[in-house]
Structure formats: structure tokens, C-alpha cells
Amino acid sequence: MGWLSKVFELNPSGLNWPRGVLFLDIALVPMIVFWAIGHEQYLLSALFGLLFSWLTDPGGSYGHRASHIAVFALIGAGLTALGFGIGGEAWGWLVLATFAVTLVASLGIAFGVHGFVAAMFLNVWFVVALALGFGLHQNARITSYIWAQVLAWTGGAALWIVMTFIAWLIRGRQDQPQSVAEFPGEPSRRKLTRPMIMFAVVRALVMAGTVALAFGLNLSHGYWMTIAAMIALKPSLEQATLVSVQRLAGALIGAVAAALLLLVPASEHGLRLFAVEHGLEVVALVMYMHGVAIQVWNYALYSAALAMGTLILVDLPQPTDYAAEGYRVLWTICGVGIALLVMLLAGLLAKRMTKAPSQPA
Numbered sequence: 001m002g003w004l005s006k007v008f009e010l011n012p013s014g015l016n017w018p019r020g021v022l023f024l025d026i027a028l029v030p031m032i033v034f035w036a037i038g039h040e041q042y043l044l045s046a047l048f049g050l051l052f053s054w055l056t057d058p059g060g061s062y063g064h065r066a067s068h069i070a071v072f073a074l075i076g077a078g079l080t081a082l083g084f085g086i087g088g089e090a091w092g093w094l095v096l097a098t099f100a101v102t103l104v105a106s107l108g109i110a111f112g113v114h115g116f117v118a119a120m121f122l123n124v125w126f127v128v129a130l131a132l133g134f135g136l137h138q139n140a141r142i143t144s145y146i147w148a149q150v151l152a153w154t155g156g157a158a159l160w161i162v163m164t165f166i167a168w169l170i171r172g173r174q175d176q177p178q179s180v181a182e183f184p185g186e187p188s189r190r191k192l193t194r195p196m197i198m199f200a201v202v203r204a205l206v207m208a209g210t211v212a213l214a215f216g217l218n219l220s221h222g223y224w225m226t227i228a229a230m231i232a233l234k235p236s237l238e239q240a241t242l243v244s245v246q247r248l249a250g251a252l253i254g255a256v257a258a259a260l261l262l263l264v265p266a267s268e269h270g271l272r273l274f275a276v277e278h279g280l281e282v283v284a285l286v287m288y289m290h291g292v293a294i295q296v297w298n299y300a301l302y303s304a305a306l307a308m309g310t311l312i313l314v315d316l317p318q319p320t321d322y323a324a325e326g327y328r329v330l331w332t333i334c335g336v337g338i339a340l341l342v343m344l345l346a347g348l349l350a351k352r353m354t355k356a357p358s359q360p361a
Contacts, residue, residue, distance in 0.1 A: 007246050010298050019180075020293025026050065026163060027285055030156060040281060041144050042152040044132060044313045045080060049073065049156025051288060052121040057160070058114060059178035062168045066161055072118055073157030079126040080153045084146045087133020091215035094130060098226075099208035101126045106200030110192050125153075127207070127230050131223035132314050134215070139317050180295070203233060206342050210335060220327045224311065228255055228335030231307050233342065243299060248336050250303025255332035257304070258311035262328075265316075280316055284309040 030046035053069050079101065086093050101123060108119030129149070136144040168176065210229045214222030231251040261283065265276045287309030295302045315328070 003245070006242060007249055007300050008298060011296055014296030014298075015294060016296070017293050020289045020291075023051070023054065023292045024285065024289040026159065027288065029159060030152070031281065031285060034152075035278065039148070040277075041136060041142050041317065042148055043281065044128070044310075045149045045152035046156035046159075047285070047288065047313075048125050048128065049076060049153040050160055051156075051292075052076070052125060053157040053160040054292075055180050056114070056118040056121060057164065057179035059176050061175050062165065062173070065164055065176070069157060069161050069164075072122075073154055076122055076125060076157065077150045077154050079122055080129050080150045081146055083126050083129030084133035084136075084144065084149045087130055087135075088137035091212065094134075094215050095208045095212045098127065098130065098211045099204045102207040103200055103204035106203050107192065107197070109190055109196055112189055124230055127226055128310060128314065130211075131227060134223060135314060135317060142317050202342060202345075206233065206338065210338060214331070219331065221315065222327075222331055223314075224255060224328050225331035225335035225338070227307070227311065227314070228252075228332040229339045230335075231303060232336045232339035246298075246300035247303050248340055250300045250305075251307050251336050251339075252332060253300070254304040254307025254309075255311055256329055258308045258315075259328045259332075261308075261312060262315055277316060280312055284312040284316075287312070 027047055027050060030050065031043060034040050034043045034046070053073060056069070056072055057065055058068050059065065082097060082101075086097055105119040105123035109116040111119075133144070133149075136142055164176070164179075168174075206229060207226065210226040211223075213219065214225050219225070228251045231254075232248045261280060264280065265273055287305045291302050291305035291309065294305065311328075
């Protein structure tokens with residue numbers, strides 16, 4: 001109970017509902033647009049483009065912010081095209097691409113802490129795009145175009161650039177602070193050390209391994225294992241044990257809650273199914289709003305909110321039943337377990353590699 005109370009301990013000063021409501025207000029724009037045109041399969045790309053562009057906004061002059069977000073959006077557009085493009089290909093290509101993207105993202109610490117965080121967000125999005133692309137490829141009743149997914153991602157990022165421009169004009173064209181002050185903003189470059197490189201390789205191998213298990217063995221809803229492992233893995237070796245446990249708990253809670261909600265449309269048809277699916281999309285958006293608002297309030301609940309919203313939108317086009325929910329939870333537990341095991345091994349490896357040899361006096 002002592003550990004449990006620490007994992008879910010609340011920071012009263014970390015609750016930021018105005019920021020969460022602001023995100024909800026902006027995110028309603030792409031949701032209503034895609035509802036109006038009848039192409040909800042592109043909603044997730046737009047939401048992630050908006051959310052991650054917001055989180056990586058470095059602040060400062062408007063030109064600096066716009067150029068930074070534009071570069072971020074351009075890289076994300078390329079990863080969107082790659083993820084959705086190979087979603088229906090042989091599993092070997094998925095493994096190779098996941099390894100390469102994760103390795104490069106993990107080495108992003110060379111561009112500073114802020115660059116590393118931005119690279120991690122892009123890494124998360126690539127894994128989600130890969131899973132969503134695979135799911136849409138398996139579902140013949142839904143047509144998904146790669147160029148439209150790329151346009152949706154870019155549109156989400158562009159929406160945040162437009163919002164920052166409006167805010168810049170309203171506030172008298174003054175420099176603005178970082179949008180989310182809690183995220184690291186330190187931009188100075190760092191020299192890659194051997195432990196950093198080794199952990200980047202280990203992390204890339206873990207993600208590639210979960211993709212190989214999920215797609216190589218053709219596991220039912222196996223990509224939940226990859227997403228759970230991605231959410232649960234620490235982005236650096238220096239993170240505290242408490243944060244690691246919070247990530248693991250959040251990934252598991254979010255997956256179980258999403259699996260239960262995905263049972264709702266199992267027995268619905270026609271107009272009722274249409275209404276339920278749109279209702280679950282709203283629930284996912286509300287989960288993102290809560291994630292934005294409670295990121296500092298409690299990290300476990302923040303991870304659960306993001307995991308729940310993402311997994312609902314990824315698997316919403318898929319037909320569901322009780323067996324499918326069992327597989328989803330099972331692979332989530334496996335992904336969390338793999339992440340926990342790797343974090344323990346990586347911690348031991350870091351201690352061995354950073355331990356200085358004894359020198360004679």
C-alpha cells in the first residue's frame with residue numbers, strides 16, 4: 001500500500017484544467033471536420049499532429065516557434081507516410097523500420113533534452129501510425145489513403161501554428177514562454193556517451209522485437225503489446241524508479257479501460273453503431289484533454305489517459321468481441337512485462353558501464 005500510495009500520489013499544484021480545456025476546444029475543430037466529411041479514419045493523425053506540436057512548442061519569438069514546429073511537422077509527415085505505407089507489407093519491413101526509427105529517436109539526446117523529447121514523440125507517433133495502418137489495411141470496409149493521413153497530420157500541426165499566430169497578435173507580438181512549461185526546454189547539444197548509445201540500441205531492439213512478435217506471429221491485436229511497451233519504456237536511464245512504475249501502471253490501466261469500452265459497440269448495428277462509435281471518439285478526445293491537464297498532477301493517470309485515448313482510436317474500426325478484449329489485455333500485460341524486464345536489465349548495464357575502476361593511491 002505504501003508503494004501504491006506513492007504511485008498515485010497527487011500534486012495539487014500540477015492540475016491545469018484551463019490548458020486541458022484549451023486543447024479540447026482546438027481539437028474539436030478536426031473532429032467536426034472529419035465528422036462532416038465522413039472520414040473519421042484520419043482523425044487520429046490530426047489529433048497527434050496537434051497534440052505533439054503543442055507539446056514540443058519551444059516558445060520564444062514567433063518566427064522561432066513557427067520554424068521549429070514546421071520542421072517537427074515535416075519529419076512527422078515523413079514518418080506518417082512510412083508508417084501507413086508499410087502497414088500492409090511483410091512483417092520484416094515493419095521490424096526493420098521500427099528498429100531504425102527507434103534507434104535514431106533514442107540518439108536524439110545529442111540535440112539536447114528538448115530535441116530528445118521531440119524525437120520521442122515522433123517515435124511514439126510512428127508506432128501508433130504503424131499499428132493504425134495495419135489495422136486499416138486489415139479492414140476492407142474502410143479506405144485509407146497515405147497522402148490523406150499525411151495531410152491530416154500536417155493539418156493538425158498547422159492548426160497549432162495558426163493558433164500560436166493568433167495568440168501572438170493578441171498579446172502584442174511579444175515573445176511567448178514555452179507552451180508546456182513542464183516539458184524540458186534545454187536546447188544545448190550533448191555528447192553521446194557509451195551508456196546512451198547502448199541504451200538506444202537496447203531500446204530499438206526491444207521495440208523491433210515486440211513488432212516481430214506481434215506481426216511475425218500474426219497475433220490477434222498483437223500491436224497492443226508494441227504500444228504498451230512503447231508507453232512503459234523509460235525515455236532515459238536517469239529516470240527515477242517511481243516514474244517507471246507510474247508509466248507501467250498507466251499503460252496497463254489505460255489498456256484495460258480501453259478494452260472494456262471497445263466492448264460497447266460489439267452488439268450494435270446500423271444507426272446505433274454509428275452513434276456509439278462517434279461517442280467513443282469523443283471519449284478518446286476527452287481522455288487526451290485529461291492527459292494535457294493532469295500531466296504534472298499524477299504521471300500514472302496521465303499515462304493511463306493517453307494510452308486509453310490512443311488505443312480506443314486505433315482499434316475503433318475493428319470488430320470486437322470478448323475474445324478480442326482478452327487478447328488486447330494479454331498483449332498489453334506482455335508489453336508492460338517486456339518493458340519492465342528491459343528497464344531492470346538496462347539499469348544493471350548502466351551501473352556496470354558507469355562504475356569507475358578502482359585506481360591505486
